[in-house]
Amino acid sequence: MTTENQPAKQRTIFSFEIFPPKRDMPLDTVYRTLDDLADLNPDFISVTCGAGGSSDGSNRRTIEVASAIQNKYHGVGIAHLPCIHFSREDVLSMLRELEQNGVHHILALRGDRVPDLTPKEDFRHASDLVAFIREHTGDRFQIFAACYPEGHTEAPDLDADIRNLRKKVDAGVNRLISQLFFDNEFFYEFQEKTAKAGIHVPIEAGIMPVTNKKQIERMVTLCGATLPRKFQRVLAKYESQPEALREAGIAFATEQIVDLLGHGVDGIHLYTMNNPYIARKISESIRTLL
Ligand code: FAD
Numbered sequence: 467m468t469t470e471n472q473p474a475k476q477r478t479i480f481s482f483e484i485f486p487p488k489r490d491m492p493l494d495t496v497y498r499t500l501d502d503l504a505d506l507n508p509d510f511i512s513v514t515c516g517a518g519g520s521s522d523g524s525n526r527r528t529i530e531v532a533s534a535i536q537n538k539y540h541g542v543g544i545a546h547l548p549c550i551h552f553s554r555e556d557v558l559s560m561l562r563e564l565e566q567n568g569v570h571h572i573l574a575l576r577g578d579r580v581p582d583l584t585p586k587e588d589f590r591h592a593s594d595l596v597a598f599i600r601e602h603t604g605d606r607f608q609i610f611a612a613c614y615p616e617g618h619t620e621a622p623d624l625d626a627d628i629r630n631l632r633k634k635v636d637a638g639v640n641r642l643i644s645q646l647f648f649d650n651e652f653f654y655e656f657q658e659k660t661a662k663a664g665i666h667v668p669i670e671a672g673i674m675p676v677t678n679k680k681q682i683e684r685m686v687t688l689c690g691a692t693l694p695r696k697f698q699r700v701l702a703k704y705e706s707q708p709e710a711l712r713e714a715g716i717a718f719a720t721e722q723i724v725d726l727l728g729h730g731v732d733g734i735h736l737y738t739m740n741n742p743y744i745a746r747k748i749s750e751s752i753r754t755l756l
Pocket of ligand 1: 513514515516517546547548573574575576577578591592593612613618619620621626627628630631633634643644645646672
Protein backbone atom coordinates (compact mmCIF):
# COMPACT_ATOMS: atom_id res chain seq x y z
CA MET A 467 0.00 0.00 0.00
CA THR A 468 1.14 3.59 -0.42
CA THR A 469 2.76 4.94 2.71
CA GLU A 470 1.70 8.57 2.38
CA ASN A 471 -1.96 7.71 3.11
CA GLN A 472 -2.91 9.38 -0.17
CA PRO A 473 -3.82 7.62 -3.43
CA ALA A 474 -0.83 7.67 -5.79
CA LYS A 475 -1.12 10.09 -8.70
CA GLN A 476 0.03 10.28 -12.36
CA ARG A 477 -0.69 6.66 -13.15
CA THR A 478 -3.77 4.54 -13.28
CA ILE A 479 -5.25 4.01 -9.84
CA PHE A 480 -5.69 0.37 -8.89
CA SER A 481 -7.96 -0.25 -5.91
CA PHE A 482 -9.80 -3.03 -4.11
CA GLU A 483 -13.19 -3.39 -2.51
CA ILE A 484 -13.76 -5.68 0.48
CA PHE A 485 -16.70 -6.32 2.78
CA PRO A 486 -16.56 -6.56 6.59
CA PRO A 487 -17.83 -9.66 8.38
CA LYS A 488 -21.31 -9.55 9.89
CA ARG A 489 -21.63 -8.15 13.40
CA ASP A 490 -21.71 -11.58 15.08
CA MET A 491 -18.63 -12.86 13.22
CA PRO A 492 -15.04 -12.20 14.39
CA LEU A 493 -13.08 -9.50 12.60
CA ASP A 494 -10.08 -11.85 12.23
CA THR A 495 -11.40 -13.17 8.92
CA VAL A 496 -11.21 -9.77 7.26
CA TYR A 497 -7.80 -9.09 8.80
CA ARG A 498 -6.53 -12.31 7.29
CA THR A 499 -7.82 -11.09 3.93
CA LEU A 500 -6.09 -7.75 4.46
CA ASP A 501 -2.84 -9.50 5.46
CA ASP A 502 -2.97 -11.35 2.15
CA LEU A 503 -3.80 -8.23 0.11
CA ALA A 504 -1.26 -5.89 1.72
CA ASP A 505 1.77 -6.68 -0.45
CA LEU A 506 -0.32 -6.18 -3.62
CA ASN A 507 -0.01 -2.47 -2.87
CA PRO A 508 -3.45 -1.18 -3.91
CA ASP A 509 -3.83 2.60 -4.00
CA PHE A 510 -6.79 2.27 -1.65
CA ILE A 511 -9.14 -0.32 -0.23
CA SER A 512 -12.81 0.53 0.12
CA VAL A 513 -15.00 -1.15 2.72
CA THR A 514 -18.67 -1.79 2.01
CA CYS A 515 -21.46 -1.06 4.48
CA GLY A 516 -24.85 -2.78 4.75
CA ALA A 517 -27.65 -0.39 3.80
CA GLY A 518 -29.44 -1.01 7.11
CA GLY A 519 -27.71 1.99 8.67
CA SER A 520 -27.20 2.00 12.40
CA SER A 521 -30.14 -0.44 12.84
CA ASP A 522 -27.96 -3.51 12.27
CA GLY A 523 -24.61 -2.07 13.34
CA SER A 524 -23.04 -2.58 9.91
CA ASN A 525 -21.69 0.97 9.95
CA ARG A 526 -19.63 0.12 13.05
CA ARG A 527 -17.89 -2.69 11.23
CA THR A 528 -17.15 -0.48 8.22
CA ILE A 529 -15.59 2.18 10.44
CA GLU A 530 -13.49 -0.40 12.30
CA VAL A 531 -12.15 -2.03 9.14
CA ALA A 532 -11.51 1.25 7.26
CA SER A 533 -9.66 2.52 10.36
CA ALA A 534 -7.56 -0.66 10.50
CA ILE A 535 -6.58 -0.25 6.83
CA GLN A 536 -5.44 3.27 7.65
CA ASN A 537 -3.71 2.64 10.99
CA LYS A 538 -2.71 -1.03 11.11
CA TYR A 539 -1.95 -1.58 7.42
CA HIS A 540 -0.79 2.00 6.68
CA GLY A 541 -2.88 2.17 3.54
CA VAL A 542 -5.75 4.33 2.39
CA GLY A 543 -9.09 3.10 3.72
CA ILE A 544 -12.36 4.29 2.22
CA ALA A 545 -15.56 3.93 4.20
CA HIS A 546 -18.76 3.32 2.22
CA LEU A 547 -21.62 5.34 3.66
CA PRO A 548 -25.10 4.43 2.35
CA CYS A 549 -27.36 7.17 3.75
CA ILE A 550 -30.95 6.10 3.13
CA HIS A 551 -31.38 4.60 6.60
CA PHE A 552 -29.17 7.09 8.46
CA SER A 553 -30.21 10.28 10.22
CA ARG A 554 -28.16 13.49 10.03
CA GLU A 555 -26.97 12.84 13.60
CA ASP A 556 -25.85 9.31 12.63
CA VAL A 557 -23.81 10.72 9.75
CA LEU A 558 -22.24 13.49 11.84
CA SER A 559 -21.19 11.00 14.48
CA MET A 560 -19.72 8.66 11.83
CA LEU A 561 -17.80 11.53 10.23
CA ARG A 562 -16.38 12.47 13.62
CA GLU A 563 -15.30 8.91 14.33
CA LEU A 564 -13.75 8.46 10.88
CA GLU A 565 -11.74 11.65 11.28
CA GLN A 566 -10.59 10.63 14.75
CA ASN A 567 -9.29 7.41 13.20
CA GLY A 568 -7.53 9.19 10.34
CA VAL A 569 -10.00 8.05 7.64
CA HIS A 570 -10.50 10.93 5.21
CA HIS A 571 -12.07 9.11 2.27
CA ILE A 572 -15.77 8.30 1.95
CA LEU A 573 -17.81 6.61 -0.75
CA ALA A 574 -21.08 8.53 -0.42
CA LEU A 575 -24.05 6.38 -1.41
CA ARG A 576 -27.81 6.38 -1.17
CA GLY A 577 -27.90 2.62 -0.51
CA ASP A 578 -30.64 0.18 -1.38
CA ARG A 579 -33.98 -0.03 0.37
CA VAL A 580 -34.04 -2.73 3.05
CA PRO A 581 -37.28 -4.74 3.30
CA ASP A 582 -39.24 -4.00 6.51
CA LEU A 583 -37.12 -0.92 7.27
CA THR A 584 -38.65 2.50 6.61
CA PRO A 585 -36.08 4.89 5.12
CA LYS A 586 -35.25 7.90 7.24
CA GLU A 587 -36.24 11.12 5.51
CA ASP A 588 -32.97 12.99 6.09
CA PHE A 589 -31.27 11.99 2.82
CA ARG A 590 -33.21 11.06 -0.31
CA HIS A 591 -30.34 10.89 -2.81
CA ALA A 592 -26.60 10.42 -2.51
CA SER A 593 -26.26 14.05 -3.68
CA ASP A 594 -27.97 15.16 -0.42
CA LEU A 595 -25.31 13.27 1.54
CA VAL A 596 -22.46 14.74 -0.52
CA ALA A 597 -23.78 18.29 0.05
CA PHE A 598 -24.23 17.57 3.78
CA ILE A 599 -20.66 16.28 4.19
CA ARG A 600 -19.28 19.31 2.32
CA GLU A 601 -21.41 21.69 4.42
CA HIS A 602 -20.19 20.20 7.70
CA THR A 603 -16.59 19.28 6.92
CA GLY A 604 -15.51 21.53 4.04
CA ASP A 605 -12.66 19.89 2.14
CA ARG A 606 -11.51 17.61 4.94
CA PHE A 607 -12.88 14.50 3.20
CA GLN A 608 -12.20 13.18 -0.29
CA ILE A 609 -15.68 12.19 -1.44
CA PHE A 610 -16.16 9.34 -3.90
CA ALA A 611 -19.54 8.38 -5.38
CA ALA A 612 -21.07 5.60 -7.48
CA CYS A 613 -21.94 5.72 -11.19
CA TYR A 614 -23.61 3.30 -13.58
CA PRO A 615 -22.27 2.72 -17.13
CA GLU A 616 -25.52 0.95 -18.08
CA GLY A 617 -27.71 3.33 -16.06
CA HIS A 618 -29.05 2.85 -12.53
CA THR A 619 -31.92 0.34 -12.38
CA GLU A 620 -34.39 2.95 -11.08
CA ALA A 621 -33.53 5.65 -13.64
CA PRO A 622 -35.87 6.00 -16.65
CA ASP A 623 -32.87 5.94 -18.99
CA LEU A 624 -29.09 6.51 -19.04
CA ASP A 625 -29.36 10.19 -20.02
CA ALA A 626 -31.64 10.93 -17.05
CA ASP A 627 -29.28 9.04 -14.75
CA ILE A 628 -26.31 11.07 -16.06
CA ARG A 629 -28.21 14.32 -15.44
CA ASN A 630 -28.68 13.19 -11.82
CA LEU A 631 -25.02 12.16 -11.66
CA ARG A 632 -24.04 15.68 -12.67
CA LYS A 633 -26.03 17.06 -9.69
CA LYS A 634 -24.20 14.64 -7.40
CA VAL A 635 -20.76 15.58 -8.76
CA ASP A 636 -21.60 19.30 -8.54
CA ALA A 637 -22.47 18.82 -4.86
CA GLY A 638 -18.79 18.08 -4.23
CA VAL A 639 -17.65 14.66 -5.48
CA ASN A 640 -13.91 14.17 -6.15
CA ARG A 641 -13.99 10.82 -7.91
CA LEU A 642 -16.44 8.22 -9.24
CA ILE A 643 -16.37 4.44 -9.06
CA SER A 644 -18.49 2.54 -11.52
CA GLN A 645 -20.90 -0.31 -11.04
CA LEU A 646 -19.55 -3.62 -12.38
CA PHE A 647 -19.92 -4.25 -16.10
CA PHE A 648 -18.75 -7.01 -18.44
CA ASP A 649 -18.79 -5.27 -21.79
CA ASN A 650 -16.26 -2.41 -21.97
CA GLU A 651 -18.17 -0.69 -24.78
CA PHE A 652 -20.80 0.39 -22.23
CA PHE A 653 -18.04 2.05 -20.19
CA TYR A 654 -16.50 3.87 -23.18
CA GLU A 655 -19.90 5.22 -24.27
CA PHE A 656 -20.58 6.27 -20.69
CA GLN A 657 -17.26 8.14 -20.54
CA GLU A 658 -18.20 10.07 -23.69
CA LYS A 659 -21.68 10.90 -22.41
CA THR A 660 -20.50 12.01 -18.98
CA ALA A 661 -17.82 14.26 -20.53
CA LYS A 662 -20.48 15.83 -22.78
CA ALA A 663 -22.68 16.32 -19.70
CA GLY A 664 -19.88 18.35 -18.07
CA ILE A 665 -18.71 15.66 -15.64
CA HIS A 666 -14.93 15.86 -15.48
CA VAL A 667 -13.93 14.05 -12.27
CA PRO A 668 -11.92 10.81 -12.70
CA ILE A 669 -14.00 7.66 -13.17
CA GLU A 670 -12.74 4.27 -12.02
CA ALA A 671 -13.97 1.18 -13.80
CA GLY A 672 -15.51 -1.39 -11.43
CA ILE A 673 -14.51 -4.94 -12.35
CA MET A 674 -15.88 -8.08 -10.73
CA PRO A 675 -14.16 -11.37 -11.58
CA VAL A 676 -16.88 -13.97 -11.92
CA THR A 677 -16.12 -17.14 -10.02
CA ASN A 678 -19.42 -18.95 -9.82
CA LYS A 679 -22.62 -19.02 -11.82
CA LYS A 680 -25.01 -18.34 -8.92
CA GLN A 681 -22.99 -15.29 -7.81
CA ILE A 682 -23.11 -13.77 -11.25
CA GLU A 683 -26.79 -14.48 -11.82
CA ARG A 684 -27.58 -12.74 -8.53
CA MET A 685 -25.40 -9.73 -9.42
CA VAL A 686 -26.84 -9.40 -12.89
CA THR A 687 -30.39 -9.46 -11.49
CA LEU A 688 -29.51 -6.91 -8.81
CA CYS A 689 -27.64 -4.37 -10.90
CA GLY A 690 -28.85 -5.05 -14.44
CA ALA A 691 -25.38 -5.52 -16.00
CA THR A 692 -25.37 -7.12 -19.44
CA LEU A 693 -23.58 -10.46 -19.65
CA PRO A 694 -21.89 -10.79 -23.08
CA ARG A 695 -22.73 -13.95 -25.04
CA LYS A 696 -19.11 -15.07 -25.13
CA PHE A 697 -19.07 -15.10 -21.34
CA GLN A 698 -22.47 -16.77 -21.10
CA ARG A 699 -21.00 -19.63 -23.15
CA VAL A 700 -18.04 -19.94 -20.75
CA LEU A 701 -20.44 -20.00 -17.77
CA ALA A 702 -22.56 -22.69 -19.40
CA LYS A 703 -19.53 -24.84 -20.26
CA TYR A 704 -17.80 -24.71 -16.87
CA GLU A 705 -20.67 -24.22 -14.43
CA SER A 706 -20.13 -27.60 -12.79
CA GLN A 707 -16.31 -27.28 -12.67
CA PRO A 708 -15.60 -24.67 -9.98
CA GLU A 709 -11.84 -24.46 -10.54
CA ALA A 710 -12.13 -24.13 -14.30
CA LEU A 711 -14.85 -21.49 -13.93
CA ARG A 712 -12.74 -19.54 -11.44
CA GLU A 713 -9.77 -19.51 -13.83
CA ALA A 714 -12.02 -18.55 -16.77
CA GLY A 715 -13.48 -15.71 -14.66
CA ILE A 716 -10.00 -14.44 -13.80
CA ALA A 717 -8.93 -14.63 -17.47
CA PHE A 718 -12.07 -12.74 -18.61
CA ALA A 719 -11.61 -9.99 -15.99
CA THR A 720 -7.90 -9.66 -16.84
CA GLU A 721 -8.68 -9.29 -20.54
CA GLN A 722 -11.30 -6.66 -19.70
CA ILE A 723 -8.78 -4.72 -17.58
CA VAL A 724 -6.03 -4.87 -20.21
CA ASP A 725 -8.44 -3.38 -22.76
CA LEU A 726 -9.52 -0.66 -20.28
CA LEU A 727 -5.90 0.22 -19.53
CA GLY A 728 -5.22 0.42 -23.26
CA HIS A 729 -8.02 3.00 -23.43
CA GLY A 730 -6.34 5.05 -20.68
CA VAL A 731 -8.96 4.70 -17.94
CA ASP A 732 -8.47 6.69 -14.74
CA GLY A 733 -8.56 3.64 -12.53
CA ILE A 734 -9.54 0.03 -12.00
CA HIS A 735 -11.57 -0.86 -8.91
CA LEU A 736 -11.52 -4.59 -8.29
CA TYR A 737 -14.48 -6.09 -6.45
CA THR A 738 -12.34 -8.70 -4.66
CA MET A 739 -15.21 -10.51 -2.88
CA ASN A 740 -12.60 -10.93 -0.09
CA ASN A 741 -10.79 -13.49 -2.25
CA PRO A 742 -7.03 -12.80 -2.13
CA TYR A 743 -6.24 -15.59 -4.62
CA ILE A 744 -8.21 -13.84 -7.34
CA ALA A 745 -6.96 -10.37 -6.43
CA ARG A 746 -3.35 -11.65 -6.51
CA LYS A 747 -3.64 -13.40 -9.87
CA ILE A 748 -5.15 -10.33 -11.51
CA SER A 749 -2.77 -7.87 -9.81
CA GLU A 750 0.27 -9.84 -10.92
CA SER A 751 -0.95 -9.99 -14.52
CA ILE A 752 -1.61 -6.28 -14.87
CA ARG A 753 0.94 -4.71 -12.50
CA THR A 754 3.39 -3.66 -15.21
CA LEU A 755 0.59 -2.11 -17.31
CA LEU A 756 -0.53 0.44 -14.70
P1 FAD B 1 -28.10 8.00 -6.10
O1 FAD B 1 -26.96 8.72 -6.68
O2 FAD B 1 -28.96 8.73 -5.11
O3 FAD B 1 -29.03 7.49 -7.30
C1 FAD B 1 -30.08 6.57 -7.07
C2 FAD B 1 -31.20 6.79 -8.09
O4 FAD B 1 -31.82 8.07 -7.87
C3 FAD B 1 -30.70 6.81 -9.54
O5 FAD B 1 -31.70 6.21 -10.34
C4 FAD B 1 -30.57 8.29 -9.86
O6 FAD B 1 -30.75 8.55 -11.25
C5 FAD B 1 -31.70 8.90 -9.03
N1 FAD B 1 -31.37 10.25 -8.55
C6 FAD B 1 -30.19 10.64 -8.00
N2 FAD B 1 -30.26 11.95 -7.65
C7 FAD B 1 -31.50 12.38 -8.00
C8 FAD B 1 -32.18 13.62 -7.90
N3 FAD B 1 -31.56 14.69 -7.35
N4 FAD B 1 -33.46 13.69 -8.34
C9 FAD B 1 -34.09 12.60 -8.88
N5 FAD B 1 -33.48 11.40 -9.00
C10 FAD B 1 -32.22 11.29 -8.55
N6 FAD B 1 -24.87 -0.18 -1.42
C11 FAD B 1 -24.80 -0.39 -0.08
O7 FAD B 1 -25.83 -0.47 0.58
N7 FAD B 1 -23.59 -0.49 0.55
C12 FAD B 1 -22.41 -0.36 -0.10
O8 FAD B 1 -21.34 -0.47 0.50
C13 FAD B 1 -22.44 -0.13 -1.52
N8 FAD B 1 -21.31 0.05 -2.23
C14 FAD B 1 -21.39 0.36 -3.57
C15 FAD B 1 -20.20 0.62 -4.28
C16 FAD B 1 -20.24 0.96 -5.64
C17 FAD B 1 -18.95 1.26 -6.37
C18 FAD B 1 -21.50 1.00 -6.32
C19 FAD B 1 -21.55 1.32 -7.78
C20 FAD B 1 -22.67 0.74 -5.62
C21 FAD B 1 -22.64 0.43 -4.25
N9 FAD B 1 -23.80 0.20 -3.51
C22 FAD B 1 -23.74 -0.04 -2.15
C23 FAD B 1 -25.12 0.16 -4.18
C24 FAD B 1 -25.85 1.51 -4.16
O9 FAD B 1 -26.15 1.89 -2.84
C25 FAD B 1 -27.15 1.32 -4.97
O10 FAD B 1 -26.84 1.13 -6.33
C26 FAD B 1 -28.24 2.36 -4.77
O11 FAD B 1 -29.44 1.87 -5.37
C27 FAD B 1 -27.94 3.71 -5.41
O12 FAD B 1 -26.97 4.38 -4.74
P2 FAD B 1 -26.34 5.77 -5.34
O13 FAD B 1 -25.47 6.30 -4.30
O14 FAD B 1 -25.82 5.55 -6.69
O15 FAD B 1 -27.71 6.65 -5.40
